[in-house]
Amino acid sequence: MFNKQELIDFCETARSSYLDHISIDCVVFGFHEGQLKVLGLKIKNEASWYLPGGFVMKDEPIEMAANRILKERTGLDEIFLQQFRVFGDPDRARPHHDMYKDMLPPEENWFSMRFLTIGYYALVDFVNVNPTPDGHSESCTWYDLTDLPDFKLDHAQIIKSALDTLRLQLNYQPIGYNLMPKEFTMPELQKLYETILDKKLDRRNFQRRILGFGILNRSEQPRKGGAHKAPYLYSFVLKNYQNALKEGLKGGW
Amino acid sequence: MFNKQELIDFCETARSSYLDHISIDCVVFGFHEGQLKVLGLKIKNEASWYLPGGFVMKDEPIEMAANRILKERTGLDEIFLQQFRVFGDPDRARPHHDMYKDMLPPEENWFSMRFLTIGYYALVDFVNVNPTPDGHSESCTWYDLTDLPDFKLDHAQIIKSALDTLRLQLNYQPIGYNLMPKEFTMPELQKLYETILDKKLDRRNFQRRILGFGILNRSEQPRKGGAHKAPYLYSFVLKNYQNALKEGLKGGW
DNA sequence: AAAGCTTGGTGTATTTTGAACACAATACTA
């Protein structure tokens, strides 16, 4: 990953810029062709994958850090980004501790210390993302949730945890604004829900329920040109959507 | 809070034992006389209150740290303890930075650094807790949620956030095992729910719904001796309760 | 001791919600 000089340089920068012991990892969900995807970085010349992550600057709010890190990786800005958990096992980054232990003595090696990572997850519209690998990565691409490559450290667990949170969130918050294009059809939105939940939903009841939330606007013109009956196009009414995010959808007591 | 020598000693211990930049704060909810309470520490000779909190040892899992810290404060062990959020504003602990800035130079002063705090909340049975103040605190007692004293730093905000999480959790998880005594009556449990939600619930429908969860066991003997009709006593069926925690109660898709 | 008050347990209509399904409409294909 780093050669010795790169490591020395990075450690110097890191030590002066970042908070010790703390990292952020982002689970970026995207949706495409009926599949839920996760953004992963592949290390050069290695069969090693990582979540897009980074460190918190000494004077930076963590929400801002998460957004900055995500922007560096995906080019996206102002998207739904949610803290969901801290992963704090003392040994979670041990492979990183060991990786450079022969290059630099521990007190000079940024990676020799223990890191807690704050997990964030994001939902982005697949087509608006232009994944760009940074200098240390060979590629930055989408991976199918059902067919993940070999994520290192505890990153597979972090993905799993983010997915659990997402599924839970579906029960009391609207989803989709950041995962769908501006305009979409009802079956497309349904497919998103079915993919996240990994289960079939009834077409008619889904439509009724979603519309009942009052967060969708149906446009006059149906989508033309495709095969079969032209479906209506919907878009989110941002104001109502954000209100539903705050207030919750219903359920409960 | 600390005099100079105490500060020097503490900083030395802290520096060798704890992770930099990271703290844990616990919002401990208790329930008594129809009121939801929070455990708060009052600083000696000051009108300053804090949540029970502490630091993470260099080699300690954060869940263990949270439990240790809580045990130090409440004497309670093996209780429901849940991470709910990280508070990471760069200025959140500025009052602490400044407090000792004239006693020690920043590089020796543990409190001069920025701290992120991981918020945990706990639900405990009021009568089983024996709040014991540590050496730096004048008292460790319960405060009514509707009448909180002047919590310092962002601790009032942390309490608010924990309460929001608790209310949300009520919609998909059972509550009460750690807040109620071993045996309790249905009206007592209902009072807990009403207090957390801050709203009245229908007596009959509450009973039906709670019993429908299948997590309660009704004992043969009703409670005798009180005025009026003797109510049945209930207790949680731990196995079913824990299963409901995992599986969730229902609702959603 | 009987009436009355208060609290707790159970039942029962009514309304609302959710699940399952039938059918009509549209646009392409053959």
Added chain:
DNA sequence: TAGTATTGTGTTCAAAATACACCAAGCTTT
């Protein structure tokens, strides 16, 4: 023009939530 796949809407039936009514038990009051 019939056939097929897909989308939009309505209808039925069951389950669940809601709002009450009533009964039972224990104490108090007279």
